[in-house]
Amino acid sequence: MNCRTRVKKARLIQGWSKRKLARKAKTDSSSLAAYEQGNRDISLKMMKRLATALEVTVGWLGGFYCLPEENLAQKVKKYRLIKAWTQKEMAQKIGLGRTTIQKIESGQTKNPNQTTMNKLKNIIFKF
Numbered sequence: 001m002n003c004r005t006r007v008k009k010a011r012l013i014q015g016w017s018k019r020k021l022a023r024k025a026k027t028d029s030s031s032l033a034a035y036e037q038g039n040r041d042i043s044l045k046m047m048k049r050l051a052t053a054l055e056v057t058v059g060w061l062g063g064f065y066c067l068p069e070e071n072l073a074q075k076v077k078k079y080r081l082i083k084a085w086t087q088k089e090m091a092q093k094i095g096l097g098r099t100t101i102q103k104i105e106s107g108q109t110k111n112p113n114q115t116t117m118n119k120l121k122n123i124i125f126k127f
Helices: 003-014 018-024 029-037 044-054 058-062 072-082 087-094 098-106 114-124
Strands: none
Touching: 003 018, 003 029, 003 044, 003 058, 018 029, 018 044, 044 058, 058 072, 072 087, 072 098, 072 114, 087 098, 087 114, 098 114
8 A cells, every 4th residue: 555545545434525634734624635556756844734723644655564674774765755755854863974874875885884884773773
């Protein structure tokens, strides 16, 4: 099930119209319709607002719990998305630069130095 399907499913379970959810998520009905129909991508910021309005987690709404964890890049990205953090927010929370997170997630940095690994372990592997 993809994000747009989950938004619609959660909205219907609540018994809400698109208009009501749009109001609660501080967006407009046409944008919500575009999200549900798959005509517009849902930003992480909007996903947070929809999840809050629908009383579900961003991890569930985005289907992030199902993401693979076969390597460090995938683990870092999965954890970040479940927490609904941008790369910049994650970097700030663990004391790294945004470009460091970006390079790890893209696979450009496969073996970070020990300091970076310790910072990642302290937050991700407690998850």
